[in-house]
Amino acid sequence: MTLPNLITIARIFLVPAIVWLLFNHDYVWAFVLFLVAGLSDALDGFLAKQFNLRSELGAYLDPLADKVLLVAIYVVLGIFEHLPAWLVIMVVSRDVAIVGAVMLSWLLDKPVEMDPHMVSKANTVMQIVLVVLVLGGLAFARLPEGLVSVTTAVVGLLTAASLAVYLRDWLQHMTGPGGGQGPGAPQGSR
Numbered sequence: 757m758t759l760p761n762l763i764t765i766a767r768i769f770l771v772p773a774i775v776w777l778l779f780n781h782d783y784v785w786a787f788v789l790f791l792v793a794g795l796s797d798a799l800d801g802f803l804a805k806q807f808n809l810r811s812e813l814g815a816y817l818d819p820l821a822d823k824v825l826l827v828a829i830y831v832v833l834g835i836f837e838h839l840p841a842w843l844v845i846m847v848v849s850r851d852v853a854i855v856g857a858v859m860l861s862w863l864l865d866k867p868v869e870m871d872p873h874m875v876s877k878a879n880t881v882m883q884i885v886l887v888v889l890v891l892g893g894l895a896f897a898r899l900p901e902g903l904v905s906v907t908t909a910v911v912g913l914l915t916a917a918s919l920a921v922y923l924r925d926w927l928q929h930m931t932g933p934g935g936g937q938g939p940g941a942p943q944g945s946r
């Protein structure tokens with residue numbers, strides 16, 4: 757167990773607290789804990805790379821922690837209609853589809869390891885930006901509606917593009933000879 761892995765696990769434990777705060781409409785503290793979670797993500801990545809503390813466990817835990825955090829917040833913000841239902845459905849469906857595809861590949865003895873594509877990284881950044889805008893607007897001051905609407909549209913487009921790229925790579929991997937390391941195979945683990 758490395759220090760970056762412990763930080764990642766702590767981030768996972770922040771999720772129920774943030775969800776509870778959102779359900780209690782305590783947006784200031786939800787915003788603060790979301791920022792802490794974001795900083796912990798940057799810190800664990802920095803420590804893993806800088807001090808060669810990468811691990812196979814970390815390679816799985818880090819993206820899991822990110823997805824658990826974002827999906828939980830998107831669902832709660834959707835429940836309270838701070839995010840449109842169509843976007844919440846897209847974000848959750850994309851993540852469920854990717855996890856399901858990876859699990860299916862393992863069950864069919866054609867394991868695939870996914871490495872984030874640039875479009876997926878951009879999608880995650882924009883999903884985070886949207887949460888910051890919405891939570892910041894709820895906690896401190898309403899933001900211009902146009903800013904949130906444009907960011908929402910960008911997240912929707914990037915979510916669809918990211919799913920399309922992963923689906924394409926997964927289908928190539930599953931139909932390719934031997935099901936070995938296909939496109940999207942990681943260059944190294946964290």
